[in-house]
Every structure is written in C-alpha cells, then in structure tokens.
Amino acid sequence: METIFIIGGSAGSLKVLLEVLPQLHHHLKFPIIIVLHRKGYADSQLSFLLSTKTNLKVVEPDDKDILEPGYIYIAPPDYHLLIESDKTISLDFSEKLNFSRPSIDVTFSSAAKVFKENTFAILLSGANADGVAGLNHVKANNGTTLVQNPVTAEVNYMPLQAITQSKIDFVLNPDEIAAFINKLDVP
Amino acid sequence: MIEPDLIKDEELESLLTEIAELYGYDFTQYSKASIKRRVNRICLIDKFTSFAELRYQLIKQHSYLQRFIEEITVNVTEMFRDPSFYKALREQVLPQLGTYPLIRIWLAGCSTGEEVYSVAILAKEAGLMHKILLYATDINPSVLEKARNGIFPISQMKLYSENYILSGGQRNFSEYYAANYDFARFNDDLKEKMIFATHNLVSDRSFNEFQLIICRNVLIYFDKDLQAKVFKLFDDSLEHLGFLGLGSKETIRFSKLDKHYHQISTEKIWRKQKEEQRRFKTDFT
Known part of the structure; x- marks a missing residue:
C-alpha cells in the first residue's frame, strides 16, 4: 500500500461526499482519509451517515490505528489527524489551526511527508482557507493536488483560495471525483 | 502557516x-x-x-x-470534555468507589486542572468528598500552578455548563464558582481534597495504589512502546477491580493490559479484573 487519497472539506462538502462515496470501487487498494470541519458533538453521526453510502469500511480511527487499504478514515471531531512514518495514525488535541480541529492543513502536510509523490489531496467546498497550505506541502513533496471546481461548490471560497494560492493539478466536478479515485486503483 | x-x-x-x-x-x-x-x-x-x-x-x-x-507539551483541556465519559463515571464508576472507606483517584497529565475540578464536582454530588483524595500530576510545573488556583476564563463557562448538564449534572453550574471580571474562581471546598505534584509518566514510578486512574489525551502523544510502558505503570498503580479512564480515541487494545481488563461501557473506561478471574481467563483462552 503506497498510495493515500485525502479529502478535505468544509461548508457544502458533505453533499459532494454523499455523491462520491456510492460510486467508489468496493475493494480499493489504498486508504482514503476524510477531514471535514464539523461542530463537535452535533454531528458525531457523520461516519455512520457516510458508511451507509459505500461498501468500503468507514471508521473513525483510534490513536495508533494502522492505515489499511480499502478503509475510509474519518478524522474524529476535535482531534487533528496525523500520519506517522510507519503508516499509523496519531491523533492530536493541540490548538486549533485556521479555527479548525481537525485541520485539513495538518493532515495534508503530515501525509505528504510520509507518502510523498503518492499523496493525492483534494479540497472541496468551504468558507475557510484551511487546506491550502497543506496542498502546497503536498505539491512540495511531489504529490498530486486536486480541487473541486469552484463553479460547482456550494461555497466557493475554499476551492478558489486553493486555485489562486497553490499549484493545482486537477480541477474536478463532483461527478468526476469518484472516477478519478477508481482509476488510481488500476495500476 | x-x-x-x-x-x-x-x-x-x-x-x-x-x-x-x-x-x-x-x-x-x-x-x-x-x-x-x-x-x-x-x-x-x-x-x-x-x-x-x-x-x-x-x-x-x-x-x-x-x-x-x-x-x-499540549495543554489544551476542558471541563467535562466528552460529557458521556463523565456520565459513565457518575453512573457506573463512582457508585462502586463509594463502597470503599478511602477513595484514591489519580489524574495523570492533568494539565491546567479542568478535569480535576470536573471529577471533584462529581465526587461532591455523589456525597464522597469526605473520603476522597484526588492526586493530580503533570510533567509541567507551571500548569500545575494554574490547576492549584482553579481560576478559568469566564468565556468558557457557557460550554462547561452545557457539558456539565450533558454529563447528568442537575445543579446550577454557576454554584461552583465565583465570577470575577473575566475569570471564574472555583470554590475552595472543591480544592480541599486535591493534591498536586509534578510527575513524569516517562521516567517516574508508581507512587501509590488507586481505585481510579484517569489519563485522557496524554497517551496520544506517545509512541506505542512508550504507551506500553505507561500502561504497565498504570497497571502497577491500580488496585484489583480498579478503573482506568482514557481519552475517547485512546485504547488499551494494542497493549498487554487488554487481556485482564474489560471495558465497562461504550466509554473508554476499563476495569481491572481480580487475580482469580485473570487466571480463569488465561486458562480458558
């Protein structure tokens, strides 16, 4: 397992995920990590909701869980999610970054350090610039950067920031995202 | 950035x-x-x-x-963080501890003390204050000083009060502190049974036997080997049938403790089994 696909999003991105997840292959050979901004307890049901949309295993990981292919990991509410060099997950309850915990920047950057050019990171709809710095780190490590087409985003601030401040490899419409991920699965 | x-x-x-x-x-x-x-x-x-x-x-x-x-060291903490954890302490752990003549609780890595005051409030409401001792330790002396003072920003009280109610609290949360400009100073009667000391989980040994150890969101900063070492320290410091409470994303699943502790609720609270039960379990597994 060499590849990692990370999805970051804020306001308006849940809708996109609900469209993407049902179209994913059932046996992906790499893990997906989803980092969404959400308000603490109000929607701790997120992983349950997403699990109803796919046959892939959707989990909110514990600290030190090992990344497994074919799993979708949801960053738990109120923790930053980091990746260690042995491909285990470290959770962190340090200060919020960009007013966010989990912060998309933290996960993008830490995954890029470990997975290097095999890091794929996409930023979806949102009203905040969290994730943009992370995309730059993905790029600096020769990974692939993607962004939801701002025209299709419910809140276009986040994808627009990404496009203006980072070097973006692919701008995708929501209905193209699953196909992109599935294609990575075929060597 | x-x-x-x-x-x-x-x-x-x-x-x-x-x-x-x-x-x-x-x-x-x-x-x-x-x-x-x-x-x-x-x-x-x-x-x-x-x-x-x-x-x-x-x-x-x-x-x-x-x-x-x-x-x-990360010193971000809250009162009654994860209210369901405190609800489980209130409903499932404290009633058990209440049967002991003296209750010793260790809050390891207590940071600025918000959790210590939360547990003190639970103990007070359970009528256990007269026979409880709350040992609160941290590696960092300056956060312990803050913990000792029990003065927290007033801006946090709305959240803490909501957490308190979700944890099953039925009093008016503001009874527990005096508001003074930007700060809330927690009542002295909550502090009477608290003992603060520096303790380094990495290098210091067990210093007592406890019926409950709470260590939340500390182990996430340690690698697996160090976690194993600290779990052993906790095991050495827990009486039989004692309880261990961890953070909502921490687990003993990767450690040796897994065998002779069982999780008492859906919360991250485990109970150490008696020696006979342990043997029984090893014999038949």
Whole structure:
C-alpha cells in the first residue's frame, strides 16, 4: 500500500461526499482519509451517515490505528489527524489551526511527508482557507493536488483560495471525483 | 502557516536525545509527527530562524528548558470534555468507589486542572468528598500552578455548563464558582481534597495504589512502546477491580493490559479484573 487519497472539506462538502462515496470501487487498494470541519458533538453521526453510502469500511480511527487499504478514515471531531512514518495514525488535541480541529492543513502536510509523490489531496467546498497550505506541502513533496471546481461548490471560497494560492493539478466536478479515485486503483 | 520541513527527522532525534541526556526530560518516544509540529511551532513563536538556533538556546541557556517543556507539551483541556465519559463515571464508576472507606483517584497529565475540578464536582454530588483524595500530576510545573488556583476564563463557562448538564449534572453550574471580571474562581471546598505534584509518566514510578486512574489525551502523544510502558505503570498503580479512564480515541487494545481488563461501557473506561478471574481467563483462552 503506497498510495493515500485525502479529502478535505468544509461548508457544502458533505453533499459532494454523499455523491462520491456510492460510486467508489468496493475493494480499493489504498486508504482514503476524510477531514471535514464539523461542530463537535452535533454531528458525531457523520461516519455512520457516510458508511451507509459505500461498501468500503468507514471508521473513525483510534490513536495508533494502522492505515489499511480499502478503509475510509474519518478524522474524529476535535482531534487533528496525523500520519506517522510507519503508516499509523496519531491523533492530536493541540490548538486549533485556521479555527479548525481537525485541520485539513495538518493532515495534508503530515501525509505528504510520509507518502510523498503518492499523496493525492483534494479540497472541496468551504468558507475557510484551511487546506491550502497543506496542498502546497503536498505539491512540495511531489504529490498530486486536486480541487473541486469552484463553479460547482456550494461555497466557493475554499476551492478558489486553493486555485489562486497553490499549484493545482486537477480541477474536478463532483461527478468526476469518484472516477478519478477508481482509476488510481488500476495500476 | 506551518512549515513542516524546517526540521529534519534526524536533527529532531538528536536534539531530543541531547535534552534527555542533559536534563533528564525524555521526549524521544513521543509520537514523531506530533512532536515535530510542536517543535516547529516553538521555532515560529520564539522566532528562531533555524533549527540550530533553537538547539543552541536549549543547550546553552538552561532556563529556556522550562519554556520548551511548556510549549512542547499540549495543554489544551476542558471541563467535562466528552460529557458521556463523565456520565459513565457518575453512573457506573463512582457508585462502586463509594463502597470503599478511602477513595484514591489519580489524574495523570492533568494539565491546567479542568478535569480535576470536573471529577471533584462529581465526587461532591455523589456525597464522597469526605473520603476522597484526588492526586493530580503533570510533567509541567507551571500548569500545575494554574490547576492549584482553579481560576478559568469566564468565556468558557457557557460550554462547561452545557457539558456539565450533558454529563447528568442537575445543579446550577454557576454554584461552583465565583465570577470575577473575566475569570471564574472555583470554590475552595472543591480544592480541599486535591493534591498536586509534578510527575513524569516517562521516567517516574508508581507512587501509590488507586481505585481510579484517569489519563485522557496524554497517551496520544506517545509512541506505542512508550504507551506500553505507561500502561504497565498504570497497571502497577491500580488496585484489583480498579478503573482506568482514557481519552475517547485512546485504547488499551494494542497493549498487554487488554487481556485482564474489560471495558465497562461504550466509554473508554476499563476495569481491572481480580487475580482469580485473570487466571480463569488465561486458562480458558
């Protein structure tokens, strides 16, 4: 397992995920990590909701869980999610970054350090610039950067920031995202 | 913005080893991804332009060590964080502890004390204050000073009050503190049974036997080997049938304790089994 696909999003991105997840292959050979901004307890049901949309295993990981292919990991509410060099997950309850915990920047950057050019990171709809710095780190490590087409985003601030401040490899419409991920699965 | 590449892995390793040798504070088994962010953060806050500058300051300026420890350790905490955890303590753990003549609780890595005051409130409401001792420890002396004072920002009280109610609290939360401008000063009767002391989970030994150990969101900063070592320390410090409470994303699943502790609820609370039950379990598994 060499590849990692990370999805970051804020306001308006849940809708996109609900469209993407049902179209994913059932046996992906790499893990997906989803980092969404959400308000603490109000929607701790997120992983349950997403699990109803796919046959892939959707989990909110514990600290030190090992990344497994074919799993979708949801960053738990109120923790930053980091990746260690042995491909285990470290959770962190340090200060919020960009007013966010989990912060998309933290996960993008830490995954890029470990997975290097095999890091794929996409930023979806949102009203905040969290994730943009992370995309730059993905790029600096020769990974692939993607962004939801701002025209299709419910809140276009986040994808627009990404496009203006980072070097973006692919701008995708929501209905193209699953196909992109599935294609990575075929060597 | 974070610049994770400011520090190289090998440089960090050697700095942490040097600190351990020079000062006896051993951070070498902290989770790498996380401590790297912390070291990076302190470089930004204290305006070091290179890693070498930080290193020079740490090695030559002994007084800087305290500041380093304060910034490297995460001291973000809340009262009644994860209210369902406190609800389980209130409903499933404290009634059991109430049967003991003296109750010793250890809050390890208590930081600025918000959780210690939360547990004190639970103990008071369970009518156990007269026979309880709350040992609260942290590696960092300056956060313990704050914990001892029991003065927290008033701006947090709305959240804490909501958490308190969700944890099953039925009183008016504001009874527990006196508001003074921007701060809430918690009542002295909550502090009477608290004992604060510095304790380093990495290097210090067990110092008592407890019926309940609470250590939440501390182990996430340790690597697996260090976690195993700390779990052994907790095991050595827990009476039979004692309870261990961890953070909502922490688990004993990867440790040896897994065999002779069982989780008592859907919360991250485990109970140590009696010796006979342990043998029984080993014989038949």
